[in-house]
Amino acid sequence: MTWLIIAGGVFVGSALQSPELPDMYNFTLASERVLASEVVCRNRWGTPMLPDGKGGYSLIAPINQEYIARSLIIPPKTSGPVFRPADQAPAPVAE
Numbered sequence: 001m002t003w004l005i006i007a008g009g010v011f012v013g014s015a016l017q018s019p020e021l022p023d024m025y026n027f028t029l030a031s032e033r034v035l036a037s038e039v040v041c042r043n044r045w046g047t048p049m050l051p052d053g054k055g056g057y058s059l060i061a062p063i064n065q066e067y068i069a070r071s072l073i074i075p076p077k078t079s080g081p082v083f084r085p086a087d088q089a090p091a092p093v094a095e
Helices: 002-015 065-071
Strands: 025-027 033-035 048-051
Touching (some): 048 065
Antiparallel strands (some): 025 033
């Protein structure tokens, strides 16, 4: 009798499938569309904040895909070059 219960549960479980979600978009204050998966930070009101290339996040920064890709790198979980601001600082000039 228990095999009927198990078989019934397997049948019901395999019949239910979740639908695919459409691409979700957010809008910056400048009314530019950004994929929700590319938003890396939000302010306390839920407005998407994008990397501004200065080591911070800005509400009014223009969309730059290179900055977004760089900010989504989470070592060691994701592959990609690790960004360190000190690597790009110019060397001091000796006088």
